[in-house]
């Protein structure tokens with residue numbers, strides 16, 4: 129993976145007395161102090177981050193923390209006060225006007241927080257806008273726009289005007305317009321904020337597909353942590369213009385950098401991010417090739433359990449053996465326990481999200497067994513560990 | 528204060544006007560150019576038979592108001608134009624129309640680019656604003672004097688004075704309309720790599736169009752308000768009839784000609800407004 133976007137010491141100060149404000153900023157004054165002293169607003173304060181090719185990079189933070197300003201500096205809609213933005217290693221500040229226009233046409237698309245549709249154009253014409261600017265033939269751009277409108281579920285609305293559509297629908301037009309350009313980098317400023325939950329999930333899936341199939345690099349601003357955790361490869365959290373933490377969803381959840389991040393993730397629905405691997409515990413097993421009923425009985429007694437997982441010497445899972453059957457076998461003086469194995473164990477994989485198991489985990493008679501592709505038993509999932517993970521306590525995170 | 532000599536402002540302006548009249552060639556060229564436009568309008572109006580003219584006006588209105596029919600306006604046009612014909616003011620009316628349309632055309636051709644320039648350049652805006660205030664508030668009579676000095680007597684100085692007086696709304700409303708385009712739309716255009724021109728004619732002008740049209744409508748009405756004043760320097764038309772009636776103290780014919788101006792004003796106003804009303 130190569131670096132697509134590299135941001136170094138990126139700073140934006142709005143208002144007058146920018147120089148003075150910058151000096152104060154470098155002297156370590158806070159955003160509020162600088163505002164009081166100079167009436168200049170610190171939009172973004174020396175942000176450093178990189179976005180890898182094909183990555184979904186989510187920016188989060190409270191209102192006014194500088195997310196929109198940051199994303200606008202990536203395609204230079206806002207000129208940074210200082211610092212640099214490199215796109216594929218090229219410094220966009222050093223580009224001529226024509227080069228900047230070219231890179232905006234070829235590499236970027238932006239989806240706006242407030243939709244930014246042209247009210248005097250139909251949905252179709254709005255969707256064609258980017259291609260029209262590039263000078264694409266009428267037929268070709270019409271075809272492409274229709275395709276994209278279908279992707280976002282707006283087939284049949286081509287001839288309507290933006291004010292005839294709901295906010296969520298307008299937002300999808302904005303998305304279709306951005307996608308029609310087939311950009312390398314999609315900049316999305318709260319692009320799903322106006323969508324209802326169902327649509328939102330659909331669009332998130334669409335975005336994940338896009339990224340997986342077409343290797344788009346996506347910078348996505350979100351207010352919704354669940355959304356960020358769901359789609360983000362990495363998440364950057366901002367506060368008062370500063371970058372507080374950058375990390376994978378799991379890093380952010382398990383090692384929040386400070387109180388701000390911690391409060392941020394307080395009420396997250398953890399089932400979306402935790403996978404089976406995070407809550408798996410070792411299984412108590414018995415080797416059916418070597419052990420007899422007496423050994424099995426003792427193991428169950430020692431561990432206080434009423435059933436035990438049956439494996440072979442290579443740790444392949446066979447099923448489960450019940451304590452009652454073992455007792456019967458001992459009475460009848462059986463030597464072999466193979467006949468006692470019941471093949472009733474539900475199985476799952478190590479990277480399955482916990483959310484996928486939520487519905488079944490309380491109704492299955494025995495804990496889920498976690499197996500790999502060759503049916504080797506890796507561990508089991510007990511209900512208590514799942515609930516623990518979801519409530520944020522005693523999480524057994526293996527990161 | 529009383530001992531202070533009077534500032535010779537009037538003398539200065541006089542010398543400026545004198546100095547400018549050295550550019551005879553330039554003013555002669557402008558005169559023939561404007562005269563050409565005026566003659567073209569008048570020529571067209573003169574060859575169209577009156578009944579056909581009335582039909583064309585009503586047909587055009589019918590077409591312009593196709594999304595939102597205005598029967599009242601059509602009836603008004605028919606009765607109003609028949610009245611003007613009946614009163615023997617037809618040619619005067621077409622002359623006035625020529626004056627108004629020529630002045631509006633020039634106001635648009637000069638005013639819209641100036642408005643765009645002012646909207647995109649702060650320095651230009653700072654110069655244009657007081658200039659427009661000045662042009663619009665200076666009593667219109669004052670323009671007659673240099674207009675005559677440079678362009679002689681007749682329709683041309685009338686048009687020049689009307690243009691100066693009527694252009695400010697077009698400039699101002701163009702500037703306003705472009706400045707009012709929401710920032711995100713400008714950002715959207717920029718983010719897709721628009722050139723300055725693409726941004727102007729694909730985003731800014733279409734969105735500013737209703738405001739600009741309102742400005743043009745106002746300019747047209749101001750030009751019409753100049754017709755009586757312009758008649759004093761020989762711009763022929765309904766204004767001349769009113770002016771004569773005042774001179775001869777004939778209230779009746781003054782009123783009859785004045786009513787013709789009102790009718791023309793209402794028709795021009797409603798038609799240009801209707802042009803602006805087709806939403807999307």
Ligand SMILES: Nc1ncnc2c1ncn2[C@@H]1O[C@H](COP(=O)(O)OP(=O)(O)OP(=O)(O)O)[C@@H](O)[C@H]1O
Pocket residue numbers: 142143169170171172189190191192193194195196197198
């Ligand atoms: N054009 C501007 N002029 C002056 N200050 C600005 C401007 N744009 C943004 N700011 C300031 O910069 C800071 C960051 O704003 P920004 O829009 O980037 O926040 P945000 O994180 O996107 O917020 P939200 O979640 O509400 O969209 C805020 O304090 C804001 O007031």
Ligand SMILES: [Mg+2]
Pocket residue numbers: 195196197241317
């Ligand atoms: Mg924002």
